[in-house]
Amino acid sequence: MDILVVHLFNALLYASVLFLIAGGLSLIYGVMRIVNLAHGNLFALGAFATAWAIGQLFAGSDSAWLFLLLPTGAILAALLGAVLEPTLLRPFYRRPEEYQLLVTFGLLMILEDLIRFVFGAYPRSASVLFEKAGSLHVGEYVYPRYNLMVIAIGGLAALFLWAFIYRTKFGVVLRATSQDMRRASALGVNVNLVYVQAFTIGCFMAGLAGSIIVPGQSAVLGMGVDALVLSFIVVVIGGLGSLEGALVGALIVGIIREIGISVFPEIELAVLYLIAAGVLFVRPAGLFGRAA
Amino acid sequence: MNLLETRKLTKYFGDTHAVDRVDFTIGEGEVVALIGSNGAGKTSLVNLISGLLRPDSGQILFRGADVTDESVYGRIRAGIARSFQIVNLFDELTVLDNVALSIFSRELLTRFFWTLADHHHPVWQEAHDILGQFGLEPKSSMLAGGISQGERKLLDVAVAYALKPRLLFLDEPTSGVSTREKAPIMDVISSIVRSQQITAVVIEHDMDIIFKYSDRIVVMHQGVVLASGRPEEIRGNEAVKDAVFGPSHA
Amino acid sequence: MTTVPLTTFQKRSPLRVVVWAVPLALLLVVLPWAVDPYQTILVAYGLVMAIAVLGFNLLLGYTGLLSFGHSAYFGVGAYAVAFMVKYFHVESMELFLVGAVVASTLVTVLFGYACVRYTRIFFSILTLALSQVLWSLAYKFYGVTGGSDGLRVPTPKLLGIVNPVGEDKIRFLTHGYYYYVLVVFTLCVAVMWLVVHSPFGMALQSIRDNETRAQFIGLRIRAYRLVAFLVSGVFTGIAGALWVPLNGLTTPDILYWPFSGEIVFMAVLGGFRNFTGPIVGAVVFNWLKTYAVGATVYWQALLGFVLVVLVMVLPTGIVGSIKLLWARARGRAFR
């Protein structure tokens, strides 16, 4: 029985991180109709930046204040997003999708090496926070408290995002722009501003995912490419452009992965993709998607 | 026998009754004008008959056969073709290619991937002939995206005409061109339609054109057929005037 | 932006192609005797990739569908060969090619059926997701595929002849195998040229330009897209089969989605609106990547930078830009 709780925590842990990444990807697509292939690298950037701040800048420190450094990566990713959107992506909105995909694919390759250049080629960790948080008892098992924090942050982010989009004025503007950019523009909405904000939020989410995951795990090169393809599974299941879809998709992927590793250890990864493929054949637009 | 007949054909968009239980018939060889104010349901009716839209209820009979559930492809094979109100061409292909494509498709030659398109000489000959009929031959090697609006409207009709349809829908063939150009365009289209004895339905706003070129006029208003008759009958119909031109017009 | 007409279907003399194709072909024929073996091997890689990109471009350039999952069909071709070696001890290159065609046909029909219901970004993401299914299978079914270690493929028999030049594999690659690739490449180019200049190819371009109107001249667009998808996938599968003996083994890397990205990259580099664009793109990319990897650990950034600049400044690619310059030089403005 207790083990089920632990399995559930694991699934939620994975889902929280995936939701943050895939949710950001989906939000950006929903508003700007652009699929950012470099999105996974912003996740990686978040992880490396936070690991750098905690593991190197304040190496050796054991203070609880270190928790304040956690958002470093998220903020850095958001800043990068705020710069990238107007400079690199904006010229491409009027151009065919293949160019949009390609420019973000180019960005992916550049960011991959930029991270290597800035943070070095070795894995980085910030495990001091993970260790500080300690563990708690779940029946006969012990579970890292830090992982529960990650789940909480993921849940809070989902809640906050929902409130932001459905309960604030900016949310209204965002949704209006997402539904009809021209009409919103005619109604006096500064579309450029909305775009840069939406992109920044999306990048922030990806960076946050990287930031909170790194103390419990570590930052390695290539994590961005892997994360992107996983978040594609999430949005494929949930439906591109839908935040609800990203949430449900992340939960499904989190649960399936946990079951897959426990029951089909030989083919855990394949199980995930096979189920995504199954959803595709039945509902190609995803569970919450609006297909073209 | 009627070439085309719709029975209680209905299409809703939400609460709007775009087409509301319409019974609409066209006889062999007729040239019918379909008129009505904006939103009257003319284009929706054509979309339903040509297969672009699926009806919510009702039937469409073409030459006595029920084509309600037929695909666009099936309807085109049966002989229903259409042009578009907003020009719909293959802009990155040449004018000649646009027409030739229709002929290739009509002759089921587009399945051939083992012969050079170039070598189908009869097709190209026919395409040149058609462009000649429409007065577009001088433009044949230009890109369809690079000719004037009036020429594009004509080409749009030519592409539909090249399918050799039994029934041709022309959705506002002169919209978007200057008044001066309208008559020449209609003259070309009319002479081709008449000479080939094609049954045609023309959606049009310009009353002069309508009265000049059509055998019969069908008036739609708010999704229903308000009146149908010879031009001179419609000309005197007060209800039509109110519906189509607004009460002030009377 | 000026668009150079991709096709004017009538009155295109094959002679005009011959004028530049024949000298180029001669150059390729004498190549192994003129340059060092490594350059020949690189060109062989380039020609193999050119077949794949040529296939890919039937979808992007001619049908208007951007596949981000063409690694799947390349991988299917490669793994088909590896399985034939592993389970049936086949050695004949001709049988390999047949096997790759059969395998990639099966997979493309299945994937294509799901994908051609959608266009634009949805098509791209569907193809990507489906290719990753194959990647995960290749990665995880260790007993069958060798997992990340991949499967080895020994030197094949060409036309039933056991490695005609004896033991030396490098000589085999730069002579026997190089010419084999060159012949298959030439055949593929000829077939693809026929396909895109056939009435069928015209129909694909009409679908690319205007899906609705294509439907209303009586084209069943899904069927056409599916056939295009099939031809495209099979070409890429053939390339996969040719690639394995060159590489010596096949690993899941060629099924992973960034490899699909490289295929797209090659098409855009060469210019996907030109028939020859993919060929030029594949050869140049292959050369560029090899030297970038050798020159700097930051080769990825270098390639990424090239890609970004390319889509910003030269969206018509190498061939498109040359044509444009050529046209300008001759003082003839298009459009």
Added chain:
Amino acid sequence: MPTRREFLAQLGVTTAAVGGAAAGIGVSGIAQAQEKPKGTIPDKPFRIGHMTFFTGAGAVLGEPMYKGNLLAAEEINAQGGLLGKRKIEILKADEAAGTDANTKEMRRLRLSEKVDMFMGITSSGNTPALGPIAEELKLLTIFIDGCTDFLFDKAVPNPRYIFRSTNIQSADGSTCALGVAMTWPEIKTYAHIHPDYAYGRNCYDHFTVVTKKMLPKAKSVSEAWPKLFSTDFTPHITKTLAAKPDLLVTSLWGGDYVAFYKQALQHGLFGKMKVATTLGLGSVPQAIGKDHPEGVLSGVHANYHFTYPAGNRWPLNKNFVEKYKAKFDEYPNFQAEGAYTATHVLKTAVEKANRLTGGWPDDDAIIGQLEGMMYAGPGGYVYIRPDNHQGYKDAITGFSKNVPEYPFPILDPNRIITIPIRNVTAPPGWPKGEPTSTYTWIDQTWPQMKA
């Protein structure tokens, strides 16, 4: 039928703190005096293409390999180079570019950069790919690691140009299993966590076959196969905990192992079961923190740990560790030792060949000297078997222990386990088997212990 204790003794599995002792005939060593070379030697640099992981998660294991190569090359160059003339020049190549890119790069190094020799390789996924290419290229090659049995069992069964210096991979799983059988014979259940690639599969196979013989009552109750270079082992740990085994055996290494043990600590895994690793302390020693539990059977790839053979008993090791520490400010791992030794092995082979032929010896002459060479390196004697070109040295493993001298755990100097390598690997002439020759050899020739 021998008892387990008797059979272990037969195998020569010993727990002791002694260095290598007996010197065989014809043993070469680093400290050999330089003789004047015969004939004229060109002064063209001797170019070695060195490919290993310089980036990514594998770099913790790969970079020391390069450093070992570099250190040896500098020592040799300080004496004027190979045969006093040919300075060694190393061209780096990054193994992390992927298997397919690696095969291309090897061809480029040979055909375009004209390297005289190739060294390196960390991943056992890469040697079976590159081995045949090296043979095609007729490129003299000493693989340092990537030690899968598959290379010489299947991929290149009759090697001509390729050699490998560190112990064969099957020894890793077998050594781990023998260590377990000797230390914890009472275990009834065990669980696996292995990276999902050649190395993990190999460890799984050989641990299983040896344990089946030695501890027939012990059952495997759980398996987990995380992707190589993963960072999240939470579900794999949970699965293992749920199975409640007496022992966990894992072949995770490098950054993967670091992330794993930190996560396992927070899940209380080490308190609930014994843990045996094949490569736990085998990555750079300083990568593991003092929070790592003591008493874990900590593998060093059945190869080398810098604390053994201990300093005074085996000066070659003391000398090597000191030089390495001085130059790179870290301690060498088994790959640093492997590459260092391999470079000196090359030097010795070149010198011996020169004495026979005069002038710069051709590759065949060097190969003739490499085959069957017995060489004393920092890690003890290494013997290059002529039939399969594989280097063999006694396998070692031990138990993690924190000592005040080092800021990281080392192998407990009082409980080092050594096994003569010939007793755990298939002998020459044994037919090629599936999954490995050593596997079938153990399966068919080792006696079955009674419970």
